[in-house]
Amino acid sequence: MAQAEVRRRIMDAALEVFLRDGYVGAKTDEIAAAAGASKQTIYKHFGRKEALFEQIVLDRLTGIDEIFQDALRKLAAADDLEPTLREVARNFVHALTRPAHLRVRRLVIAEAGRFPNLGNAYFEAGPGRVHAALAAAFEQLAGRGLLRVEDAVLAANHFTWLVTSIPVNKVMFCGDEVTFRDAELEHYADSAVRVFLAAYGVRVGDQPAGQ
Amino acid sequence: MAQAEVRRRIMDAALEVFLRDGYVGAKTDEIAAAAGASKQTIYKHFGRKEALFEQIVLDRLTGIDEIFQDALRKLAAADDLEPTLREVARNFVHALTRPAHLRVRRLVIAEAGRFPNLGNAYFEAGPGRVHAALAAAFEQLAGRGLLRVEDAVLAANHFTWLVTSIPVNKVMFCGDEVTFRDAELEHYADSAVRVFLAAYGVRVGDQPAGQ
DNA sequence: GAGGGGGTGTACCGTACGGTACTGTACTGG
DNA sequence: CCAGTACAGTACCGTACGGTACACCCCCTC
Secondary structure, eight states: OHHHHHHHHHHHHHHHHHHHHHHHHHOOOHHHHHTTOHHHHHHHHHHHHHHHHHHHHHHHHHHTTTHHHHHHHHHHHHHHHHHHHHHHHHHHHHHHTTTHHHHHHHHHHHTTTOHHHHHHHHOOOOOOOOHHHHHHHHHHHHHHHSSSSSSHHHHHHHHHHHHHHHHHHHHHHHTTOOOOOHHHHHHHHHHHHHHHHHHBOOOOOOOOOOO | OOOOHHHHHHHHHHHHHHHHHHHOOOOOHHHHHTTTOHHHEEEEEEESHHHHHHHHHHHHHHHTTTTHHHHHHHHTSSSSSSHHHHHHHHHHHHHHHHHHHHHHHHHHHHHTOHHHHHHHHHHHIIIIIIHHHHHHHHHHHHTTTSBOSSSSHHHHHHHHHHHHHHHHOOOHHHHHHHHOOOOHHHHHHHHHHHHHHHBBBBOOTTEEEOO
């Protein structure tokens, strides 16, 4: 039963070629060569180039957010907010700046015009889910008087983009060879948390859970 | 002397086709048809498809930041910080969410792998320049005791991404048919300013220009 | 009114790519 | 030992695209 293994080899090779050349620029012959497979086999498994592309991108989407779910559960239950939030932020920035993630992000953006449903699916499974989970955590924290949050989803957006925008946008334009040192990423995370808490944290003198 | 006019017609048509189909997907025949020009003329003017593409993108870069320069000069000299900052933010978010800008942004990101110099040039001429100008304004404001800013470039990044990230990222993934109502955009701008000032504004009881 | 620069239209060339057909082969189960 | 299946390899088809060549045209200038 080597079927699954061949299929995986094809998908891995195809992902690499699609990431490098884009959907139109990728050649099925090259994918076959890179996979060490026959073009015939590819078409047996996936039917059309489009289907292969969609399968691959969708495949990369499953479980994007699971990495954060436990961190966010911990966050919602945290008593010591600032260090926990800082940990979440560092978590975020490290995970989201991994080349494996950013290259897919670039590819999806690039092909969002040709595959609108893929763009939507990516946004839904990625930022959408993360924002929702983060907003839920913020609401719990607000309920416990540890955060002053009026619009939790907005706050989740602010947090996420504060943490990740600088490195992510740089890579979007300047390619994958841009890398960041850990200290740099953590500086982004920490300063984002500082800004976030200045706006949404409770300060001495505030009423416990007021808006 | 219709030379310049034909050239412009070609560039306009080519931009449209490139934006719709990407670099590889765009067909020179189609560009010629859309421009009402002959393919021969295109190749007389630009030589190769790559050169045409680069010219067009570079052409869209000139003067990106000029829109903001006067607003930022006004900001640096402002006495009443919050409303001025809010005006700048609304300015930003309206300008950057114009389809004409976002589609080019998507295109550049999409082709950053194939044209690395274009990605760099875009980042330099766009976000780079804006961040630099904004940072200069923040430093002046900090010098006048109206802002508490340690790292002005970081603060400029925070401001910019706080203001624009939500709509910009949505469009990146979900295509150009996503539009925003003015009220929505201004809500993003205002809430971004609120967060920014909570972190970087001076509060009663702060020493005049302290860190 | 001859000449030339800049343009259009079209036919064309070479190549390359998505997708298919065909052959041969290794493995697997009965 | 046989049948079936999944695969590699390769040749192939049709089409399409980047780029060029050629014929013709308009307009301006001397």
